[in-house]
Amino acid sequence: MFSDGSSFNRDEYEVSRLWLVVRTKPRQERVAVHHLTQRGVDPYCPLFLQPPWHTRAPRGPMPLFPGYIFVSCDPSQELNAVRYCPGVLRPLSFDRRLATVEQVLIDELMRREGERGYIVPDDLRRKMKKGSRIRVMGGPLRGFEGVFQGYLKGGQRARILLDFLRSQRRVEIDVAALALVPS
Numbered sequence: 154m155f156s157d158g159s160s161f162n163r164d165e166y167e168v169s170r171l172w173l174v175v176r177t178k179p180r181q182e183r184v185a186v187h188h189l190t191q192r193g194v195d196p197y198c199p200l201f202l203q204p205p206w207h208t209r210a211p212r213g214p215m216p217l218f219p220g221y222i223f224v225s226c227d228p229s230q231e232l233n234a235v236r237y238c239p240g241v242l243r244p245l246s247f248d249r250r251l252a253t254v255e256q257v258l259i260d261e262l263m264r265r266e267g268e269r270g271y272i273v274p275d276d277l278r279r280k281m282k283k284g285s286r287i288r289v290m291g292g293p294l295r296g297f298e299g300v301f302q303g304y305l306k307g308g309q310r311a312r313i314l315l316d317f318l319r320s321q322r323r324v325e326i327d328v329a330a331l332a333l334v335p336s
Contacts, residue, residue, distance in 0.1 A: 169227045172197075172259055174245040174252040175235060182216045185240030192234045195225040199262045200271035214271035217262070221245075223254060286334040287313060289326065298334060299324070 175196075177185045182198045189196040200214035216222075224235050224244075228251060235244055245252035265272045281287065285301040299315040302323070311328050314321040 169229070170225055171228060171251070171253045172256065173224045173226060173228070173235065174254060175222050175224050176242040176245055177220055177222055177240050178242055179220065181240035182219070182222055183240075185222055185238060188239045189224060189235065189241075192231075192238065194231050194234055194238075196222050197225070197259060197263075198222040199266065202269075202271050202273050217272060223259060225259075281311070281328075281331070281333060287331045288334050289313075289315075289330055290332045291330040292326070294324070294326065295330075301331070304328070 175185070186196045186198050199217040201217040202214050226232070226235060232244065235241060262272070281301050283301060283303055287299055287301045289295055289297045289299070294315065297315050297317065299313040299321070302312040302314060304311050305325060309328060310325050311331060312323060312325050313331070315324045
């Protein structure tokens with residue numbers, strides 16, 4: 154039994170190396186990856202190229218799952234190296250069983266990263282069509298919903314009809330700040 158009440162039972166696991174889900178301290182994913190690598194454990198923090206929403210927003214690839222990383226290890230041998238690593242809060246567990254992910258998920262994330270080392274969001278132009286419901290994801294209009302009307306010259310900005318004060322207002326906004334509303 155471990156200090157947090159979780160236990161490890163080798164019979165529950167068919168393979169010795171598992172991809173554990175590990176909770177990190179806030180904004181400490183890179184610190185945890187660095188120290189886990191030095192300890193001989195195989196960490197993985199998938200990165201995502203998120204466009205900045207404002208001038209002070211972080212630039213460059215950011216963690217796809219903020220506050221979480223994946224670690225390939227043999228829990229019977231390396232769990233304490235993971236648990237007591239700088240930047241790590243704890244390995245996730247449910248009903249005292251370590252939370253794991255399948256190798257196919259890790260392989261798919263790595264495939265999508267490719268040679269770049271980070272995942273690039275799909276081109277929104279292929280998805281947003283005139284009349285699509287959208288949500289503003291950044292800037293002063295964050296959280297508002299509307300209807301996509303079309304791209305402006307250059308393709309970096311779009312015109313939308315924004316639902317505002319019981320009416321619709323025509324607004325021009327950066328395409329990077331828009332997301333489709335699932336139907």
